[in-house]
Amino acid sequence: MPLPTEYVRPAAVAVPASGQRGLPALLLSANASMYAVYMGVGSVLLPTQVAAIDPHHKVALLGLIGGVSSVFATACNPVAGALSDRSGRRGPWVLGGALASLAGLALLGSVRTALLVGIAWCLVQVTMNVYQAAVTAIVPDRIPPARRGTASAVVGLALPVGGTLGVLIASRAAGRPAVGYLVLGIVVAAAAVLLTALCRDVPRGRAAEPASAVPRRSRVAAALSALNSRDFRWAFVGRALMVLGYFSVVGYQLYILEDHIALPKGLSAAEAMAVLTPVSMAATALSTLAGGLLSDRWNRRKVFVGISAALAGAVMAVPVVWPTWSGMLVFSTLNGLAFGCFMAVDTAVVTLVLPRAQDAARDLGVLNIANAGPQIVAPFVASAVVTALGGYTPLFLFGGALSLLGALAILPIRGVR
Secondary structure (H helix, E strand, C coil), rough: CCCCCCCCCCCCCCCCCCCCCCCHHHHHHHHHHHHHHHHHHHHHHHHHHHHCCCCCHHHHHHHHHHHHHHHHHHHHHHHHHHHHHHHHCHHHHHHHHHHHHHHHHHHHHHHHCHHHHHHHHHHHHHHHHHHHHHHHHHHHCCCCCHHHHHHHHHHHHHHHHHHHHHHHHHHCCCHHHHHHHHHHHHHHHHHHHHHHHHCCCCCCCCCCCCCCCHHHHHHHHHCCHHCCCHHHHHHHHHHHHHHHHHHHHHHHHHHHHHHHCCCCCCCHHHHHHHHHHHHHHHHHHHHHHHHHHHHHHHCHHHHHHHHHHHHHHHHHHHHHCCEHHHHHHHHHHHHHHHHHHHHHHHHHHHHCCCCHHHHHHHHHHHHCCCCCCCCHHHHHHHHHHHHHHHHCHHHHHHHHHHHHHHHHHHHCCCCCC
16 A cells, blocks of 8 residues: 655646646545555455455465565556656546556456456556556646645545545445445546546646666666665665554454454454544544644654654554454554654654755655555565464564664654754
8 A cells, every 4th residue: 555655846847826726625535535445455355355265375365465466566656657747648547547447446356266366456556556646746736836735734634534435345345345346446436537527637748858868777876875864764764664564464454353353243354444444544644633743843853753653563562462352442543643643753854854955856756665665575574474473463573573673763863853
């Protein structure tokens, strides 16, 4: 699942001043539908489908499918973005990606083998990232710089709103995954139709070709040069550890509820997910807002990042010592609070330790590796931990240890208070 990141566009790009009144609401709808697909499929429908195909090897299969599909998603997003830039238009990519995702989700709901499930989910990841790349680029294209803070705040609500909607839809359709896949596909297609119909493309110049060819090795070295900065490097390490710890556990939450937690009689794992996800998302939204405001008011960043990462590590012990429904409610609330505060304030930390302001967009792209890379590795690592060490208790302890290391990684940063 992609995490919200700060998008920086060079100041020289002209932004249209008209026709923006309803755009934030359309962007909220478009982004929320995207997160509905990612959360609904990744948290409920895909694990349910894999378990039905092979209940004895579900952990390993889900790890393999999730890891491989994340590679496709990570590779496709920048390519799709570059093609959208080169074409000078966003609408066709938004609509085409959404309609292709609808077809891919319908295919995913119809297949009955693990191999075909993996292929279909990889296809959906590709098409959804075509959609995502174009939708993300609309903010710097169409929103004036003076209004981007407000627009970003509105778009930031897409994760809790879309994530909750997706899990609710998927949980209701857990017994009929094909229906759930189709409904989620219709949701993202409808959002794309609304966005492209009500927010028409504005003329944009095609991306200029580079003046001279630069060797690939030199381009890669320049792109990764931000890691030469001591503070940026530690911020990168802390983000990567936190994301890896978080997604190693969250990606297996349905199986944890089925196999590790003592749920109340009559409450299925899918129904439990429909309760836990809104709880976690509400806590995430609250702590994101509170953490950002308080860190600004007190002009302190490191303490918020360090405490939230340490809390994320500590709460992983709750389902170990309290493997009950009440324990999971406490865990989801505290984990959401910790992760939301961390992501909000850590993003501010990163922007303050960027080596060069003129390379901000490039360097924030490097930071995205710390978001996307751990999500590729997490399914493989988590399935290996569960399979090799026997159960979900080692997985919680592993995720907690990574988060605690992420808290320690903030300490060496010197350029931020």
